[in-house]
Amino acid sequence: MKKFRIAVIEGDGIGREVVPEGLRVLEAVGRKFDLDFSWTHFDWGCETYTRTGRMMPADGLDQLRAFDSIYLGAVGYPGVPDHISLWGLLIPIRRAFQQYVNLRPVRLLEGIESPLKNHRAGGIDFCIVRENNEGEYSEVGGRMYRDTDAELAIQENIFTRRGCDRVMRYAFELAQMRHRHVTSATKSNGIVFTMPFWDERFAAMRQQFPDCKTDQYHIDILAAHFVSHPEWFDVVVGSNLFGDILSDLGAAVVGSIGIAPSANLNPEREFPSMFEPVHGSAPDIAGKGIANPIAQIWSGAMMLDHLHEPEAARVVEQAFSSILETKGPRTPDLGGKASTREVGEAIAAAI
Ligand code: GGG
Numbered sequence: 001m002k003k004f005r006i007a008v009i010e011g012d013g014i015g016r017e018v019v020p021e022g023l024r025v026l027e028a029v030g031r032k033f034d035l036d037f038s039w040t041h042f043d044w045g046c047e048t049y050t051r052t053g054r055m056m057p058a059d060g061l062d063q064l065r066a067f068d069s070i071y072l073g074a075v076g077y078p079g080v081p082d083h084i085s086l087w088g089l090l091i092p093i094r095r096a097f098q099q100y101v102n103l104r105p106v107r108l109l110e111g112i113e114s115p116l117k118n119h120r121a122g123g124i125d126f127c128i129v130r131e132n133n134e135g136e137y138s139e140v141g142g143r144m145y146r147d148t149d150a151e152l153a154i155q156e157n158i159f160t161r162r163g164c165d166r167v168m169r170y171a172f173e174l175a176q177m178r179h180r181h182v183t184s185a186t187k188s189n190g191i192v193f194t195m196p197f198w199d200e201r202f203a204a205m206r207q208q209f210p211d212c213k214t215d216q217y218h219i220d221i222l223a224a225h226f227v228s229h230p231e232w233f234d235v236v237v238g239s240n241l242f243g244d245i246l247s248d249l250g251a252a253v254v255g256s257i258g259i260a261p262s263a264n265l266n267p268e269r270e271f272p273s274m275f276e277p278v279h280g281s282a283p284d285i286a287g288k289g290i291a292n293p294i295a296q297i298w299s300g301a302m303m304l305d306h307l308h309e310p311e312a313a314r315v316v317e318q319a320f321s322s323i324l325e326t327k328g329p330r331t332p333d334l335g336g337k338a339s340t341r342e343v344g345e346a347i348a349a350a351i
Helices: 015-033 046-052 060-064 082-096 161-176 194-207 219-228 240-253 294-306 310-325 340-350
Strands: 002-011 035-041 069-074 101-107 125-131 141-144 152-155 181-186 213-218 235-238 261-265 273-277
Touching (some): 002 015, 015 035, 015 294, 015 310, 015 340, 046 082, 060 082, 069 082, 069 294, 082 273, 101 240, 101 294, 125 161, 125 240, 161 181, 161 194, 161 235, 181 240, 213 219, 219 240, 235 240, 261 294, 273 294, 294 310, 294 340, 310 340
Parallel strands (some): 002 035, 002 069, 069 273, 125 235, 181 213
Antiparallel strands (some): 101 125, 141 152, 261 273
16 A cells, blocks of 8 residues: 655635545545555645734744645635735745646546537647746835835846746656647747746757747737637646736636646655645635535646556546536536535545
8 A cells, every 4th residue: 555645735715615525536546546645634824824924834834845745725815915825825835845837737628618619628638837936926026115106016027047947848848748849928029038038948948859849929819829729739838927827718718717727846856746726715606615626636636646646647537527528416617506515526436
């Protein structure tokens, strides 16, 4: 029996509803493949913040360091400013553990209707590789003359050669295992220093991968192409902000953000990686028991891949795909009436 120590952070809002279904499914696949998961729960999030003034304890990162992986739900809740909740939990984890790749698959599954005409299951299948440690998400900047007419805010973008190269290399290596096509998201016409630098690094990196086709688009027309020609893409690499925006758009194009998974990866495995749905805490539906658990469950499959359990990962993917294909229970975001728990139970039973 293989043992895995997993840190579980349900977080806020629907995170608390979808994570238990993710664990239910991982337990089910664990029984099938003789995997022993030891779950350690951390009640960190906005509630902890309102009680203690911190999203996680001062030694939170040290507490997480020894785990094989981190399984996270969602962060953010009304009453706590979003930049406090994000910079108090999610971003410190991504940075301290050098999770510099945020891998976000975009796949149209059988049984789900795309809002776009003429797209069938399998016809849209690409991965967004989002830079996850620098870029537009920086702590460099400041504010002056607060509460006066002269008030100002400055935020610096950080693009390093090391940061660009490592995420681009990951994108090319991923493409080599897929259809050998990498698209870069840029905006080097308007963003005059960092984006031309990003383009230079992309041009340098593609020399090392002559077997891969490449192209690059400014982010505005790339967003349009996601809607008009989503079948064009294989691997799309983008900066922190561009990758984040594109992955919500990608999720919408394949039917629902409720099914979009993600992996925050430290490819060198020096630190634990973290697996979480693309969606946030969705306060508008939190507490109603109707959140779609598939994004969380699919993120669990990505965790299994990272833990070198690809067969178990495929079984999880087949289980939720079969529920969707056979018109099994589905939550309201996919036009159904089922609860979060009913969907989780059906997927676990399919395993
Ligand atoms: N599933 C984690 C979560 O709550 N994500 C919401 C969010 O806004 N994340 C910001 C980001 O990924 O940059």
